[in-house]
Amino acid sequence: MTMTLFKNCISFSILLVFFSCAKEKKQQEHVLFVPDGLEATVWAESPMFYNPTNMDVDSKGRIWITEAVNYRNFRNDTTDRLLHQKGDRIMILEDTDQDGVADSSRVFVEDKDLVSPLGISVVGNKVIVSCSPSVIVYTDLDGDDKPDRKEIFLTGFGGKDHDHGLHTGIAGPDGKLYFITGNAGPHIVTDKSGNTVRAGSVYSGGSPYNIKNTPEQKSDDGKIWTGGIAFRINPDGTGLEVLAHNFRNSYEVAVDSYGNLWQNDNDDEVDACRVSSVMEGGNAGFFSRTGIRTWRADRRPGQSIQTAHWHQEDPGVMPVGHVYGAGAPTGIVLNEGDELGEAYRGLLLSADAGRNIIFGYYPKIEGAGYDMSDGQPFISSTDTDNRRYRWNEVNDNKSKWFRPSDVTIGTDGAIYVADWYDPIVGGHQMIDKKGFGRIYRIAPKHKKLSLPKIDLTTTEGQIQALLNPAVNVRRQGYDALKAQGPSVLTALTKVLESKNPYHRARVVWLISTLGKEGITATENLLKDTDAQIRITAFRALRQANPKKLLNYAHQLVSDKSSAMRREVAISLRDVSLEQSKTTILSLVKGYDGKDAAYLNALGIAMEGKADAIYPDLLRLFNVGPQTEWPAALAGIVWEIHPLTAVADLQKRSLNNQLSLEERKKALVALSFIPAKEAANAMLYLSKNVSEDLKGQTEWWLQFRKTNDWKKYLEKWESPLAELLEPEPELLTLRNQVMDSTKAMDKRQELILKLAGNRTGKLHIVHLMANKLLPEHLVNAVRSNMLTEDDRNIRTLIAHYFDPADSVAYSIKEVSKLAADEKKGRILFISKCMVCHKVGGNGQEIGPDLTHIQARFDSASIMDGIVAPGAAVAFGSEPYLVTLKNGAVLYGLLLSDGPVVTVMDTYGRQFVIEAAKVESKVHLKTTIMPSPKNLPLTKQEVADITAFLLQNDKK
DSSP, rough: OHHHHHHHHHBBOOOOEEEEEETTTTEEOOOOOOOTTTEEEEEEESSSSOOOEEEEEEEESSSEEEETTTTTTTTTTOTTTOOOOOOEEEEEOOOTOOSSOOOEEEEEEEETTOOSSSSEEEEETTTEETTTTTTEEEEEESSSSSSEEEEEEEEOSTTTTSSTTTOOOETTTTTTEEEEEEEEEOOEEETSSSOOOEOOOOOOSSSSSSOOOSSBOOOOSBBBBBBBBEEEOOTTTTOOOOEEEEEEEEEEEOOOOTTTTEEEESSSSSSOOOEEEEEEEEOOOOOOOSSSOHHHHOOOOOHHHHHHHTTSSSSOOOOOEEEESOOOOEEEEEEEOOOOOGTTTTEEEEEEETTTEEEEOOOOTTTTTOOOTTTTEEEEEEOOGGSSSOOOOOOOOGGGGEEEEEEEEEESSOEEEOOOOOOOTTTOOOOTTTTTEEEEEEETTOOOOOOOOOOOTSSSHHHHHOSSSSSSHHHHHHHHHHHHHGGHHHHHHHHHSOOOHHHHHHHHHHHTTTTHHHHHHHHHGGOOSSHHHHHHHHHHHHHHHGGGGHHHHHHTTSSOOOOHHHHHHHHHTTTTTHHHHHHHHHHHHHSSOHHHHHHHHHHHTTTTHHHHHHHHHHHHTTOOSSOOOOOOOOOOOOOOOOGGGGGHHHHHHTTTSSSSHHHHHHHHHTTTOOSSHHHHHHHHHHSSHHHHHHHHHHHHHHHHTTTTTTTTTTTOOOOGGGGGGHHHHHHHHHHHHHTTTTTTHHHHHHHHTTTHHHHHHHHHHHHTTOSOHHHHHHHHHHHHTTOOOOOOHHHHHHHHHGGGGGGSOHHHHHTTTOHHHHHHHHHIIIIIITTETTEEEEEEOOOOOGGGGGGGGGHHHHHHHHSTTTSSOTTTOOEEEEEESSSSEEEEEESSSSEEEEEEEOOOEEEEEEGGGGEEEESSOSSSHHHHHHTHHHHHHHHHHHHHGGGGGG
């Protein structure tokens, strides 16, 4: 598939499309932008179902929907909103007369254990539902579309009633089930063989169920998994295996017939959403490696937000894929059929509910990775220049209410899109109280796609199911054919001649399971002319015949395809160095010094082997530390950063004959070695390195003192340490105020004394946040508290002592004022830039507002200024961190665990050992000052809003 053809496929017709629901005798106007040659129709809509979060297709062509009617009842007003008292539901929708419109809707199950389920897969008579904390399997034994059995297949996932919980499971081409989770952990999950996987991070919040998370947990496999995880498991519930980790909140994982994994992960309010392939063993890069720090805590001087957000300049992190900006990515699927036309074969569809778009990609192998850079809007309800429209807009223009929660391929080959339909997205909120939703069908204009009649009782019907474009229908064909055993080999061999490579790949997986003859046939495919088929054969043989892994690896170590050699490298991760060294060194010879995916795969192969193999690498390249290392060796040493390389890295950092980039690379590699030798080397470099690197050595010392090198840098002091001067008398005062055995007059005297300075006032806020002050003391100290002149602290104090201050003006009043954008720019620079960035200028204590006009309308922006605490973004909830010496920090918690990192309201980062922390209080407010405390008049709010609506045009 060439890029030219792709562009031809998606040249949009800008037209108004009328869809009619003939069976209900009504017509409704909708606008969807679709590629030429395709048309979109409304296949079903409410009241046939409500609030669709995910969907799947069964072998009859019916669509199954998970509803989330009871979504976020803890946050949303339920007094006049649709609710299902018996729990959320799973619905079955069908077009019985195949006229293109669903005419049948039935409830499969309504269950109190279903609280905003986020995933569904229908595999034969089993309905697999993802709903934190569990994977639930409902089985319909008698075919009456009602569950006869309910099983908790897996449990222990975090993220109950939370967007960042457990997401869809999908049947892979290997017969296993694949899932992905968000980072609302901890996830502590034990499979049916007793193997436990643990994954956690510093992230918490977003729901009353996500109070405590735990980073740096070791699983039974001996590894530490972080944040969101992608995993697979056998259909009997054994063999739980993490494939990749450290996602923020990937909504779905797509598994194609080659066994490639695809995902779309959302950002942290910073224009960094991405679509990428997933490398087995990969670290997706959202948190620090073990989850104890956020990307903000790890961000290095000079790094762009997008680079820091996914740790792309850290070793051991998989390539980022295509970063397309801000968004809210949801369902993802790869179209492998030819029913839409061969031009659409291999089209990866990635839905984004925030952008009102489904993006289209044609991933193509580039080196060891995939080129994802040419993705474009494929289906949209708005002008495809989506940087110019606002996401959350409640008005008469409902084109932006198109919120695609999922996209899938039907048994007929058509594209089906579930539309959540709401004026807003994100923040666990919804405005539409009716729970309205739609399913769109996208099909060729001049070609009728019909539902196939699949007969799973015959070999022919089973092969037909295996070749079907619907992912989980293929699984039924796979299971039935596998059950027949080697007798089906002849029939399957004929499919290997198919012109559709995805069909060939499905057969590869299947024949590898059919005894010795099938293994031999699969081994022969290691020589296929198609690199993707060779990769598929190798992956299948790894599972079907693992004892011969090293033989296969040796056979393929010089394969002309970098992607094939990548797979060989990945397969060696858990193979001892004694057995794998020769193969690894041969793979190293194939690295060109540029291919990021290949380098990451080499790093995975050398995991746990770096120190021992480093001398072999030097011999292979025939170099010493002072010489000009080839880019390949410099990259590999950076990626694996062995302890045995410390002396060489120090020498290279000091060698001014090398380029600045080469010296910086050596310095970064050194900083990722968690050993005393590396810390001492950095101390030496800080005194002896050239001026162009001195600032970086000091930064690394300050940063590493709080984590990997803290026990080696005890005598080295950060310049910020003097700002945390001990004030133990204030902590004593606070504890005395809490003492209910003391007379109230005495407690009043003590609290007034405590309110005598800024730190004391923060101690009083601590008491208020924990509801430890009686009303008498609150009233006694109120006026003293409200005299604080620091605008940031004043806002915090007002939240507890003057709640009426939180909303200073009505939006209606402000919106009537004639606004001056130029004055707004000046005001933004003087009032807002101390916390926010626009166009590369300003601070990043709060979200970057460069493209806020693409997400919110004027009313929403005004509301964010006038009532900043109304909807606090994830990760932006402030903390009060009290130290045992009496000092108090107020700001954002960037990391937790053994080390606590806080960015205060002035943008300074304090990194503190957890042992020095007395308490951490998670405040249910915002660090952003209200208009009264900035201060801002109504007119000034209007002017700043006008500037933010126009700033992208500057």
